[in-house]
Amino acid sequence: MNGALSYVAERDVVAAEYCPEGERRSFETCFAELVPEAARSILENVSQWGLKELWLGVAPGNHSRWNHTKGALTIALWWYHHLNRHLTSQGLAKDCLRQLGLKEGAEDALRKLVLLAVALHDIGHLPFAHLLGEVLESINWVPEGKGLSGLEQEVLEARLKEHFQGLWNKLGSELSCNPDSVQAAVTDLISGRHGLPWAQAIVNSPIDADKLDYVQRDSEFLRSHTSIAGGRLPPTGKEQKAQWLTEFFAEQQVNHAGMLCLSGRSAVLAADLMRDRIYLYDRFYLSPEIRAIERMAFELIQQFLIRAVMSERFSQTATAGTSSDHSLESTSTLGRRMEAEDAVGDIRKLKCGLVAHILMHLASRRRTSLMEFTVLEHMYEMLKNEDSVDAGVRDLWQQCFDQLWRLKERKVSISELAKRVLVREPLVLKRRQYDLALEILRPLQHVYARQALIDLVKLPRALGGGGRWRGRTARKVDEVDWNILVPEGPISRWGAGSKACRPLTDEAVRELERPYARVLVVAPFGSDVHSEYIWDRVRAALLEGGVELVRRARRA
Amino acid sequence: MFVLGAGVSYGIVPLLKDIGAWFVQQLPNDDQHKKAHSLAQNLATGKASRGEVAELFSLLQSEKKESREIWRRFSEAFLLGSDPKITMGEQGQTPFDGLLKANPSEGHGRLATLAANHAAWILSLNFDGLTVKALIEGGAAGVALHSAEDVRRYFSTLDAPKRVPAVIKVRGDVFYARCDNSLCPAAAAEQALDRLMRDPAQSDLRCPSCHEGQLLLQFLFPGFRSKEEAAYPILWEARGFLGPRVSAIIIVGLSGRWDRYLLEFLFDWAREREVPVLDVKPNGEDAKVIESFWQTYFKGRVNFHFINATAEEWLPEFCRKFDWKNP
Numbered sequence: 003m004n005g006a007l008s009y010v011a012e013r014d015v016v017a018a019e020y021c022p023e024g025e026r027r028s029f030e031t032c033f034a035e036l037v038p039e040a041a042r043s044i045l046e047n048v049s050q051w052g053l054k055e056l057w058l059g060v061a062p063g064n065h066s067r068w069n070h071t072k073g074a075l076t077i078a079l080w081w082y083h084h085l086n087r088h089l090t091s092q093g094l095a096k097d098c099l100r101q102l103g104l105k106e107g108a109e110d111a112l113r114k115l116v117l118l119a120v121a122l123h124d125i126g127h128l129p130f131a132h133l134l135g136e137v138l139e140s141i142n143w144v145p146e147g148k149g150l151s152g153l154e155q156e157v158l159e160a161r162l163k164e165h166f167q168g169l170w171n172k173l174g175s176e177l178s179c180n181p182d183s184v185q186a187a188v189t190d191l192i193s194g195r196h197g198l199p200w201a202q203a204i205v206n207s208p209i210d211a212d213k214l215d216y217v218q219r220d221s222e223f224l225r226s227h228t229s230i231a232g233g234r235l236p237p238t239g240k241e242q243k244a245q246w247l248t249e250f251f252a253e254q255q256v257n258h259a260g261m262l263c264l265s266g267r268s269a270v271l272a273a274d275l276m277r278d279r280i281y282l283y284d285r286f287y288l289s290p291e292i293r294a295i296e297r298m299a300f301e302l303i304q305q306f307l308i309r310a311v312m313s314e315r316f317s318q319t320a321t322a323g324t325s326s327d328h329s330l331e332s333t334s335t336l337g338r339r340m341e342a343e344d345a346v347g348d349i350r351k352l353k354c355g356l357v358a359h360i361l362m363h364l365a366s367r368r369r370t371s372l373m374e375f376t377v378l379e380h381m382y383e384m385l386k387n388e389d390s391v392d393a394g395v396r397d398l399w400q401q402c403f404d405q406l407w408r409l410k411e412r413k414v415s416i417s418e419l420a421k422r423v424l425v426r427e428p429l430v431l432k433r434r435q436y437d438l439a440l441e442i443l444r445p446l447q448h449v450y451a452r453q454a455l456i457d458l459v460k461l462p463r464a465l466g467g468g469g470r471w472r473g474r475t476a477r478k479v480d481e482v483d484w485n486i487l488v489p490e491g492p493i494s495r496w497g498a499g500s501k502a503c504r505p506l507t508d509e510a511v512r513e514l515e516r517p518y519a520r521v522l523v524v525a526p527f528g529s530d531v532h533s534e535y536i537w538d539r540v541r542a543a544l545l546e547g548g549v550e551l552v553r554r555a556r557r558a
Numbered sequence: 559m560f561v562l563g564a565g566v567s568y569g570i571v572p573l574l575k576d577i578g579a580w581f582v583q584q585l586p587n588d589d590q591h592k593k594a595h596s597l598a599q600n601l602a603t604g605k606a607s608r609g610e611v612a613e614l615f616s617l618l619q620s621e622k623k624e625s626r627e628i629w630r631r632f633s634e635a636f637l638l639g640s641d642p643k644i645t646m647g648e649q650g651q652t653p654f655d656g657l658l659k660a661n662p663s664e665g666h667g668r669l670a671t672l673a674a675n676h677a678a679w680i681l682s683l684n685f686d687g688l689t690v691k692a693l694i695e696g697g698a699a700g701v702a703l704h705s706a707e708d709v710r711r712y713f714s715t716l717d718a719p720k721r722v723p724a725v726i727k728v729r730g731d732v733f734y735a736r737c738d739n740s741l742c743p744a745a746a747a748e749q750a751l752d753r754l755m756r757d758p759a760q761s762d763l764r765c766p767s768c769h770e771g772q773l774l775l776q777f778l779f780p781g782f783r784s785k786e787e788a789a790y791p792i793l794w795e796a797r798g799f800l801g802p803r804v805s806a807i808i809i810v811g812l813s814g815r816w817d818r819y820l821l822e823f824l825f826d827w828a829r830e831r832e833v834p835v836l837d838v839k840p841n842g843e844d845a846k847v848i849e850s851f852w853q854t855y856f857k858g859r860v861n862f863h864f865i866n867a868t869a870e871e872w873l874p875e876f877c878r879k880f881d882w883k884n885p
Binding site: 194195 | 675676677710712713716717718720721794797798799801802803804805819823826827831
């Protein structure tokens with residue numbers, strides 16, 4: 003395809019070719035056919051970054067999960083078209099169908115299945131994006147995930163069942179199979195656990211359509227609104243995107259075993275994508291400025307959820323007037339739910355399910371582009387009336403919310419606030435010592451609950467997303483699923499002419515890794531001599547506990 | 559994914575106890591062979607421990623002249639069906655015509671159909687090569703992958719003209735052949751038996767490499783640890799590529815008595831992928847070994863089902879259910 007065509011024109015060309023009847027249709031028409039209306043109503047008011055847009059002083063506006071979904075689907079449509087053309091020319095398309103137990107002629111239904119999975123890939127997200135998952139993880143309320151985080155998986159499965167049953171029935175009849183199997187296939191694709199490697203690479207893998215879109219989309223948003231991530235962001239703009247994607251697809255093929263093979267330029271651009279993604283995490287999503295602010299929101303969300311799930315009295319107040327559904331009041335605490343189900347079962351799953359239930363109700367009553375902040379505001383309103391809590395802790399909550407509110411109202415900028423609340427510099431440790439550090443810091447946080455918040459975050463692996471396998475026999479293995487082939491040698495030597503010949507593994511991209519975790523001390527009342535003492539205690543506790551700090555702490 | 563044990567080839571290829579019975583008949587019961595004779599007796603009656611079987615094969619493959627002669631006769635009987643023949647079955651009533659002439663059973667044929675239809679992957683502990691033979695006879699090409707490198711090359715090949723189904727061979731207690739001409743390169747390398755089975759008219763054990771020397775059978779019966787160490791690389795490699803493609807692990811004709819490492823590996827795989835494990839074999843002496851392993855270590859974490867049937871009985875029914883025919 004001609005890279006000089008505009009991005010919009012490109013996607014329309016692909017969309018037209020996608021039409022089974024060969025008629026010309028715009029991308030929007032194809033999109034509307036593919037994506038059920040329910041997806042729009044779920045995703046439209048969920049911002050792409052949770053609360054981060056507000057911290058930058060910008061209303062999320064178009065930077066929503068819904069628009070990201072459309073972007074990812076555009077890319078997937080184009081990508082699928084490219085690979086399918088290759089599969090057909092190589093005579094491998096039939097093999098793919100057979101492998102899935104589908105009959106000949108089901109090509110169109112398979113395409114729908116894959117594209118639908120991309121369209122619904124974010125359906126498991128609740129307000130606050132990944133921050134919510136972190137909150138639950140820190141209190142051990144996340145059931146063992148199947149691929150996605152436990153919470154996202156829970157919500158995904160519930161929503162796919164609740165909102166899209168008609169779709170599964172329709173696709174089931176097209177494919178002559180059980181609608182439950184269609185739903186299971188889409189769930190597996192979204193969770194990164196499907197057995198068709200090249201399709202899995204498009205939907206959920208270290209280089210999937212989701213990442214291709216969000217790295218570009220977020221870079222564009224950052225470039226327009228802040229200088230926080232510095233100048234090394236990937237190129238944006240419609241023509242550049244089209245050019246980039248054209249090159250990225252150019253040397254891709256699917257081999258006889260269904261593996262997506264990246265040779266030459268395709269491999270180089272895949273490496274660039276992984277590099278850019280890690281850069282965004284390091285310099286923006288998990289940067290100390292952002293984390294300092296998010297840690298305050300984290301505290302409010304966590305304290306609210308603990309009470310909403312565990313205390314019947316709190317729960318009744320917290321959810322009053324938010325739902326016309328009385329079942330929420332009657333089963334929204336752990337005790338009630340256990341009585342109702344007459345069994346304990348997996349307690350983490352139960353708690354996680356309750357959190358999802360509560361948040362979906364809170365969010366459903368606030369359908370605005372600032373939905374997440376209004377939910378946060380509601381949480382704080384409930385917490386501030388908690389008279390059984392120590393006054394010092396309540397003061398800290400108030401201070402957290404005040405700071406966040408000032409930021410949202412643009413009375414202060416993120417850099418000014420971060421400067422005020424961040425205590426000294428971050429403490430950096432090896433990622434493999436994250437769990438050890440977490441256990442060391444947990445009791446310290448309790449000791450200083452009235453004065454400061456301690457934040458611990460690890461940078462993600464270079465190969466994010468996709469399914470990972472965790473073997474425990476003879477040796478422990480934690481490795482991404484092998485769906486993609488890349489050239490031999492270190493990533494820096496991939497280049498023109500290099501042929502795909504080995505699986506994309508953690509080892510293959512070792513050069514890209516930033517295997518670190520960071521500890522921050524956040525003082526909502528402002529950094530002072532007391533909070534510096536806490537910082538010093540944190541550092542000493544980590545060192546005493548055997549954590550090796552990567553950089554020696556120095557006074558700013 | 560199917561995991562095949564010796565039971566799949568029951569009645570076509572001799573079991574270890576049939577081989578034990580042959581040695582009981584062939585080994586002179588004198589002082590020199592007393593030890594080997596008694597060990598062979600235990601093997602024939604199913605009473606031998608793994609250590610005893612290892613000792614027996616070590617004695618039989620020693621460099622002593624008498625041992626070499628007996629082993630040579632065994633090699634010919636095993637591969638070519640020469641006299642004195644090895645016999646199979648409970649009463650020793652079925653003469654074995656040699657591995658090179660052995661034909662796949664209906665069970666092998668069904669498995670080959672599944673593999674050719676891209677509906678199943680096959681992991682085999684058998685040295686007989688009958689599933690690959692069934693693939694070839696069924697009209698589809700088939701390859702046996704004997705090492706982790708073979709597996710990686712198979713899945714990572716870029717320009718294969720078409721997909722050829724593969725059988726992944728897990729190295730267990732395995733027969734290999736080696737050329738007795740010390741100048742031949744094949745004298746240093748182990749030849750997998752399934753690679754010798756291409757020519758049904760083959761009438762002697764001539765080395766395919768030098769055509770001068772004779773192939774001498776080698777039996778690798780390592781201790782538990784060496785066996786595990788030899789098997790893990792190919793198992794992990796297979797798991798890397800097949801992990802998400804497996805929807806059930808179906809063990810057919812494997813007692814599991816001497817393959818605890820494999821059971822642990824397979825159940826761990828099933829746990830990680832949340833797929834069920836099925837154990838297909840007829841009720842008998844070792845029928846509950848795998849179930850007992852599951853109950854001790856994986857109950858509540860992996861779904862397990864025991865199916866009381868032979869491969870011959872169960873596989874056609876399984877294929878019929880899914881309407882898989884020859885491609």
